[in-house]
Structure formats: C-alpha cells, structure tokens
Amino acid sequence: MASGSAAAPKTAPVFHPTVWGDFFINYHPQPLQRPEEWMRERSKQLKEEASGLFDACEDVVEKMNLVDALQRLGIDHHFEDKIITTLSRIQSAELNSPSLHEVALRFRLLRQQGFWVSPDEFNKFRCEDGGFITDITNDPKGLLSLYNAASLVVHNEGSLEEAILFARRHLELMRSSLKSPLAEQVARALQIPLPRTLKRVEALSYIPEYIQEKTYNPSILEFAKLDFNFLQHLHQEELSAITQWWNDLSRDIGLDYVRDRVVECYFWSYTVYYEEEYTRARMILARLFMLASLLDDTYDVHATLEECRKLNEAIQSWDECAVSDLPEYLKKFFLKVISNFREFENQLEPHEKFGNAYNKKAFQMLSGYYLQEAEWFHGNYIPSFKDQVNVSVLSAGAQALSVGLLVGMGDLATKEALEWAIGSTDAVWACGEVARFMDDMSAFKNGRNQKDVASSVECYIKEYSVTSEVALAKLSYLVEDAWKTINQARFEHRALLPVVERVTNLAKSMALLFLDKRDAYTYSKDFKETMDSHFVNPIPL
Structure with a gap:
C-alpha cells in the first residue's frame, strides 16, 4: 500500500479486465441498412400513421x-x-x-x-x-x-x-x-x-x-425496428466517444486496480434514458458512473485509511491546491475529477449551470459515505444493521446518480427536482435500497472483496443471530418494500413524474444487473451477449 507521497506499488488485478478492449474505439458501425435520410423520412411517415391511430x-x-x-x-x-x-x-x-x-x-x-x-x-x-x-x-x-x-x-x-x-x-x-x-x-x-x-x-x-x-399493426412494428436501429447507431457513436475518453483518462491516472467498465457504465446510463434528445445527459451520467466507480474501488480495494482520509479531505475542499497532500498515485485522479466536473458545467447553458453545484455536492457526499465504510473496515468494526444500512444505502450511489442524471436534462433539472434528488427521500432512498440489498446479496453469494466493509447481510446475521437464509430472505423482503415506495412516488410527486421515472429506471437497471444474485457490472463477461444485442447487433428490417 502507498502512503504519504510515494507511488502506489503494482498490485495483482482484483477484477477481470474489460471484455471490450478497444472494440468501440476501433469500431466502425456498419452502415445503416437503409440510408439515414430515407430512415428519417420513413420514420416520420410511420410516426404520423401511428399518431393517427x-x-x-x-x-x-x-x-x-x-x-x-x-x-x-x-x-x-x-x-x-x-x-x-x-x-x-x-x-x-x-x-x-x-x-x-x-x-x-x-x-x-x-x-x-x-x-x-x-x-x-x-x-x-x-x-x-x-x-x-x-x-x-x-x-x-x-x-x-x-x-x-x-x-x-x-x-x-x-x-x-x-x-x-x-x-x-x-x-x-x-x-x-x-x-x-x-x-x-x-x-x-x-x-x-x-x-x-x-x-x-x-x-x-x-x-x-x-x-x-x-x-x-405492421406500420407500428416497422417504426419500432427503424427507431431501434437508428438509435443504436447513435449509441455506437457515443460509445466510441466515451471509450476514447476513458482510454485517455485511464492512461493519465494509471490506476491499475480499478474496474475497467466504461462500456458497462455507458449501458447503465443508457438504461436511464436511451432517447435521442438525451445524448448530453447520457454522456454526462456515463462519465459520472465511471468516476464514482473509480472512487469506490480506490476506497474499497486499494487505499490505506490515511489515504482515504486525505482523498476525502481533498474532495470536500474541491481545491486543486489540495493535491499536494495526496499520495502521488491519487493526485492525477483528483485533478481529473475536478476537470470533468468543470467540463460538465461547460456543457450546460447559463441558466442550467446551477445544477452542477448539486452534482458536485452529491459527489462529495458520496466520498464521505465511502470514507465512513473505510473507517469501519480498518477499525475492524461491524456496525449495527441499522447503522450499516443508513450509510451503505447512500454509498450504493443512488443519491449521487439521481442528482447526476438530472444535470444534463435541460428544463427538467429544476431546483425542486434537484432538491428532491439530493434529499434522498422516498424513491431515491428506495432506489438505493434496491441497489444496496441486491448488491450485498450478490456479494454474499459470490464472495466480497478483501477490503469491503461488512455487508448488510453479514451485519443482519451477526446482530440477530440468524442463518444466512433468514438474512437473505429479510433483504429480499426489504427490496420488495422499496419497490412499493418507488411505486408510491408516482402518485406523491405527479409534478416530478418525468424525473421519478428516470430514478425508477435506475432501480430497474439494478433489478437487471443483479438478477439472480449475479453482479453483471463487476463480473461482466456473462453480460456481454446482452450488451451486444443493445449496442452491436441491429434488428433485421
């Protein structure tokens, strides 16, 4: 482990390498099955037909x-x-x-x-x-x-x-x-x-x-196929850009212990919004997913407690001068975090820029949750189930990502919506519960990282002296209870329904990625075929 300003030594990889390599950087999307202009015109005609129905x-x-x-x-x-x-x-x-x-x-x-x-x-x-x-x-x-x-x-x-x-x-x-x-x-x-x-x-x-x-209705089916393929072409272009961004970033920061999952991060963002008009929001959120993943892996699998504290202090200060207090291997990462958030703000219109302050604040809060877990781990402390959940639901990232998904959404990113998201109430908190409990059940099944804090499963087993089967049943019940809260938000926040729907999509993505106690993000080899169907293989017309 590194300490002070010494460079971090090379460590054996904790995670399997990316299953994509440079695929999307070198990938030249196949020409659309029909000329783009024809597809747009035909889609317009079919949309009018469907509208008339x-x-x-x-x-x-x-x-x-x-x-x-x-x-x-x-x-x-x-x-x-x-x-x-x-x-x-x-x-x-x-x-x-x-x-x-x-x-x-x-x-x-x-x-x-x-x-x-x-x-x-x-x-x-x-x-x-x-x-x-x-x-x-x-x-x-x-x-x-x-x-x-x-x-x-x-x-x-x-x-x-x-x-x-x-x-x-x-x-x-x-x-x-x-x-x-x-x-x-x-x-x-x-x-x-x-x-x-x-x-x-x-x-x-x-x-x-x-x-x-x-x-x-044949017109509706044709429209659906054309729309899917046209959007897939757009997503391929975005994947090329986000993979190049990650290639440059990872080369600069050189953190060889992290999960190389930029395509999976893009997929996660794409599950929140796949529509053409949300390109900006999708790309911002994909980068935010990746930055949060890097932060998580640094706290979880590599940094000493002292390094965790120094990194959190730097992030809370949000001051580039704080880089001098960081170990060498984290200096470039910290500066890249700040520069990426600056780039997010530069993509926003003047009247939208206030949203990035919420984005930054949510990232700082996420760092604080990760630090609390690191303190527990390094102190060999197993918290009560309630205390563990109160931190780990937030460290699952739903709060930070619910704020982040709003930033590029234009007029939907109102002060009311951002306050609701960063407040982590009802649907946002429940989304965090779905993510945390499904993740922890997966980790319990597959084995957790050596430096992971005691999970909600383990804390429940210890506190209540029950079997793992009982603990897993309890967490499954809590996941179902969280879905009731998410469903309830549709009625309690009608004015924010478009935003609630995107947060709900985030929870839906957790249901997919952690289905049957798998972890298709960390162990993404078996999920590649699914992503191929979304990003590589067009639907035959």
Missing part, C-alpha cells in the same frame, strides 16, 4: 392496446402527450369488462403514469370469501396481466400482494404448457415483472413477438 381507436380497449404496444415496443417516447391525454380519458371512462386481462391492463397503464386506480377494481374476480374465483386459473393471459399490474403495489395493499402470490403460483404451474409468445412473456415476468423491466430490454424481446399479437 389514437383518433381511430373506437373504444377504451383499443386505446389501451395501442398504448401498451407503443410502450412495449419502446417507441412511446414519440407520443408522450397523446399517451397522457389518452390515459386521462381512459381513467374517466367506464370499463365494464368481464376480462381479467383488460381490467388489469387498464390498472397497470394508469398506475404507471401516476393515475390512481383502486385495488377494488379486481373485486369482481373474487368470491364472497375474498379468494379469487377458480375461472381465472384457466386464463394465463389474464393471470400474467394481473401479476404485472399487481407489481405496482404500494404500501398497505394486502389485496395486491395476495394477487401477486396467487397469479405467480398459477403461472408457475402452467408455464410448461404455454405456447409462444405467451410462454416467453410469462418466463420474463416471473424473473422481472413488466413494470420493473427496462423499456429498451422489453423492446428487444417484444419486437419479434408483436407480429403474433391480435392487435398487430
């Missing part, structure tokens, strides 16, 4: 099916105003349908958009004793829709929790007998319910399935 829909069910298809195909961002208007009308309209699928679809679409719907909507499918009627156990599509709708449960909604268990049990019993595409849709939902699934991830699965739906 909102007026052509004759009843509530047709309107719901249209909104559902646009969302699952990942092209709803082109019709935001029309979708909100349509859902507002759907909320006001009567739906006297005997179909469980239709009732559940209405419930899910409205709740996702922040329109309140009572769980009593499902009472028509219950017996007098409160249980569900047996008829719906033979309705797999209805059960799947019920399961997905009930996943938007908020606190104190026992009837929806019961619905989740009921639907899941029967879907698991019948899944082997289901036909495509319903079989695949059930399998996906049993892993991650649709309301917790990232739109871009669902689009990749749903685009080839959509042609088998009764509501299939």
Whole structure:
C-alpha cells in the first residue's frame, strides 16, 4: 500500500479486465441498412400513421392496446402527450369488462403514469370469501396481466400482494404448457415483472413477438425496428466517444486496480434514458458512473485509511491546491475529477449551470459515505444493521446518480427536482435500497472483496443471530418494500413524474444487473451477449 507521497506499488488485478478492449474505439458501425435520410423520412411517415391511430381507436380497449404496444415496443417516447391525454380519458371512462386481462391492463397503464386506480377494481374476480374465483386459473393471459399490474403495489395493499402470490403460483404451474409468445412473456415476468423491466430490454424481446399479437399493426412494428436501429447507431457513436475518453483518462491516472467498465457504465446510463434528445445527459451520467466507480474501488480495494482520509479531505475542499497532500498515485485522479466536473458545467447553458453545484455536492457526499465504510473496515468494526444500512444505502450511489442524471436534462433539472434528488427521500432512498440489498446479496453469494466493509447481510446475521437464509430472505423482503415506495412516488410527486421515472429506471437497471444474485457490472463477461444485442447487433428490417 502507498502512503504519504510515494507511488502506489503494482498490485495483482482484483477484477477481470474489460471484455471490450478497444472494440468501440476501433469500431466502425456498419452502415445503416437503409440510408439515414430515407430512415428519417420513413420514420416520420410511420410516426404520423401511428399518431393517427389514437383518433381511430373506437373504444377504451383499443386505446389501451395501442398504448401498451407503443410502450412495449419502446417507441412511446414519440407520443408522450397523446399517451397522457389518452390515459386521462381512459381513467374517466367506464370499463365494464368481464376480462381479467383488460381490467388489469387498464390498472397497470394508469398506475404507471401516476393515475390512481383502486385495488377494488379486481373485486369482481373474487368470491364472497375474498379468494379469487377458480375461472381465472384457466386464463394465463389474464393471470400474467394481473401479476404485472399487481407489481405496482404500494404500501398497505394486502389485496395486491395476495394477487401477486396467487397469479405467480398459477403461472408457475402452467408455464410448461404455454405456447409462444405467451410462454416467453410469462418466463420474463416471473424473473422481472413488466413494470420493473427496462423499456429498451422489453423492446428487444417484444419486437419479434408483436407480429403474433391480435392487435398487430405492421406500420407500428416497422417504426419500432427503424427507431431501434437508428438509435443504436447513435449509441455506437457515443460509445466510441466515451471509450476514447476513458482510454485517455485511464492512461493519465494509471490506476491499475480499478474496474475497467466504461462500456458497462455507458449501458447503465443508457438504461436511464436511451432517447435521442438525451445524448448530453447520457454522456454526462456515463462519465459520472465511471468516476464514482473509480472512487469506490480506490476506497474499497486499494487505499490505506490515511489515504482515504486525505482523498476525502481533498474532495470536500474541491481545491486543486489540495493535491499536494495526496499520495502521488491519487493526485492525477483528483485533478481529473475536478476537470470533468468543470467540463460538465461547460456543457450546460447559463441558466442550467446551477445544477452542477448539486452534482458536485452529491459527489462529495458520496466520498464521505465511502470514507465512513473505510473507517469501519480498518477499525475492524461491524456496525449495527441499522447503522450499516443508513450509510451503505447512500454509498450504493443512488443519491449521487439521481442528482447526476438530472444535470444534463435541460428544463427538467429544476431546483425542486434537484432538491428532491439530493434529499434522498422516498424513491431515491428506495432506489438505493434496491441497489444496496441486491448488491450485498450478490456479494454474499459470490464472495466480497478483501477490503469491503461488512455487508448488510453479514451485519443482519451477526446482530440477530440468524442463518444466512433468514438474512437473505429479510433483504429480499426489504427490496420488495422499496419497490412499493418507488411505486408510491408516482402518485406523491405527479409534478416530478418525468424525473421519478428516470430514478425508477435506475432501480430497474439494478433489478437487471443483479438478477439472480449475479453482479453483471463487476463480473461482466456473462453480460456481454446482452450488451451486444443493445449496442452491436441491429434488428433485421
């Protein structure tokens, strides 16, 4: 270990090297399957056709099916105003349908958009004793829709929790007998319910399935394919730029102990917003992800306690003169952090620049949380479960990243939104809980780094003298409880709904990356095929 101003000695790599190498630096995207101008013009025509369908829909069910298809195909961002208007009308309209699928679809679409719907909507499918009627156990599509709708449960909604268990049990019993595409849709939902699934991830699965739906519209499908491929081309250009940025940065700072995961950081940013208009925000957030990852690895796997304290002091001062107090190997890193934040601010319009002060403050706070964990580790101290969670939920990064994702979002980055994000209340805190508990359960399964502080799993086991199975069950319960808080935020912060949705996307990305107690960020080899489908392989037209 280094101390004082001595250079850090070479250490054996803690993490596997990047699976990408210079792929995106040297990568020349394949020419679009059609000329860009043609794709833009054709997309414009198809968008107009799809837009006309909102007026052509004759009843509530047709309107719901249209909104559902646009969302699952990942092209709803082109019709935001029309979708909100349509859902507002759907909320006001009567739906006297005997179909469980239709009732559940209405419930899910409205709740996702922040329109309140009572769980009593499902009472028509219950017996007098409160249980569900047996008829719906033979309705797999209805059960799947019920399961997905009930996943938007908020606190104190026992009837929806019961619905989740009921639907899941029967879907698991019948899944082997289901036909495509319903079989695949059930399998996906049993892993991650649709309301917790990232739109871009669902689009990749749903685009080839959509042609088998009764509501299939060839113009909508063509638009979805063109839009996906056009955006993928944009994402490839961004990946080339962010990889070059990282190449230059890593060469300059020379921290050989860190996770080389810039493509994965970009993927994380892309899961928050993939739309064309958020290029600036996406690139800022990807760099912020990488800088936070470097900071985390420095505190976690390399620095001595004294070096951790000095680094935190420098970050809190945000003064380039503080570099003289740092060990040699951290001087360039600290200066690069400051220069990157300066570059973030330079990308903002004059009226937007105030947001970067929140960004800087959140990064400073993140450093403080990392230092607290380092103090615990080096002092051989195992905190209480409550104390550990109060720090580790924040060190999971949801607070800093919720602020950071706002910085490049233009008019959405209001003072109210930034105060909400940095305050780490409700959905932001809950996103941190999802990240922390899923990460800790993964680390417990896969083995943690030597210098990691005791995890929430270990603290729970020690404090309550329980088995690991009991502790893991408790954390799984807390993850589900956090999702209720995230769902609740849609109704409590209607004015901030576009921002709440992006924070929700951050939580959804955690559900994907830590699925089945894996860690697809740190151990990204097995996740490369998934990222290939997003960034390398176009959808055949």
